[in-house]
Amino acid sequence: MGFEHKSVLLEETINGLNIRPDGTYVDGTLGGGGHAYEIARRLSDKGSIIGIDQDAAAIEAAGIRLKDFGEKVTIVRSNYCEMKSRLHELGIDKVDGIILDLGVSSYQLDTAERGFSYREDAPLDMRMDTRQTMTARDIVNDYSEMELYRVIRDYGEDKFAKNIAKHIVAARGRAAIETTGQLTQIIRESIPMKYQKMSGHPAKRTFQAIRIELNRELDVLRDSLDDMIDLLKPGGRLCIITFHSLEDRIVKSAFRKNENPCTCPPDFPVCVCGNVSKGKVITKKPILPSKEEQEYNSRSKSAKLRIFERA
Numbered sequence: 001m002g003f004e005h006k007s008v009l010l011e012e013t014i015n016g017l018n019i020r021p022d023g024t025y026v027d028g029t030l031g032g033g034g035h036a037y038e039i040a041r042r043l044s045d046k047g048s049i050i051g052i053d054q055d056a057a058a059i060e061a062a063g064i065r066l067k068d069f070g071e072k073v074t075i076v077r078s079n080y081c082e083m084k085s086r087l088h089e090l091g092i093d094k095v096d097g098i099i100l101d102l103g104v105s106s107y108q109l110d111t112a113e114r115g116f117s118y119r120e121d122a123p124l125d126m127r128m129d130t131r132q133t134m135t136a137r138d139i140v141n142d143y144s145e146m147e148l149y150r151v152i153r154d155y156g157e158d159k160f161a162k163n164i165a166k167h168i169v170a171a172r173g174r175a176a177i178e179t180t181g182q183l184t185q186i187i188r189e190s191i192p193m194k195y196q197k198m199s200g201h202p203a204k205r206t207f208q209a210i211r212i213e214l215n216r217e218l219d220v221l222r223d224s225l226d227d228m229i230d231l232l233k234p235g236g237r238l239c240i241i242t243f244h245s246l247e248d249r250i251v252k253s254a255f256r257k258n259e260n261p262c263t264c265p266p267d268f269p270v271c272v273c274g275n276v277s278k279g280k281v282i283t284k285k286p287i288l289p290s291k292e293e294q295e296y297n298s299r300s301k302s303a304k305l306r307i308f309e310r311a
Contacts, residue, residue: 008101008241008299009241012287013239014038016237016307017039018237019097020047021047025043025097029052029100029102030058031053032058033061033065036073040069049069050074050076050095051075052075054077054129079220080100081223097239098239099240100228102221102241102247103243122179124137124140124177124179127214140183149165151210155244155246157245163190163191167187171186183206184202218246221251229254238308239306240307242306243302243303252286255308258277258308259308261277281306287304287307288305
């Protein structure tokens, strides 16, 4: 199947970028190229967009989708945490806007053999970058019960994390857990039936947790935000779409810290710490998908968009 990803909050993000026709833009999570296509469409011959993704299938699909824009578009296979050095290699020092869409693409979820989905039986993989050696199978079979509990509790926010971790360890004691189907069955057996009826698919939270841990998604985000703000020209904007409360919290606090980095005690009459604001948060509250969007794209339900503008 083709690489498809319904771009969530597409219009809101494009508007939020405040596109200058001859500007330079970066899509740090290129995916199938949905956001990048809309940015490229608004650029003059002097404008350019750099698309970054670590997924080979995404790179291929976006290359096809964006080919008509010719030299306006440059595609790089990398993780967005390496954005600064990748742009430097291209001779780019500052940009007019950056976008990150932190959702897993529909393609990754729907391609069974990638092992992201609890709805299909496939090898436990979940790597965003298939060049990485460690897979979800390693986490499920090698992490201690305590580590599994921490991952499922913190990244899956699942109240049955302790029980799920215990069941995983008991099951792998009999035989290694190799597939998404086996793991899903173990999770089902760990959660009381009455809860399973009420709250969506029982494996959803655990799968999300393992994926975040494997791909170091929160660390990568946390370590990249200041760099990205530093890459912006004055008036340049950073738009980030999150799908998880922990991601959203990281973005919110980084934006706030860059807007008001003063560390002086509140009772000091003047600031003496010397920390200077790098800009302002445009979204005091995150922008959420419309009712219509939530209806036609159920994966948009948890999406939140936050925007920062460089001073």
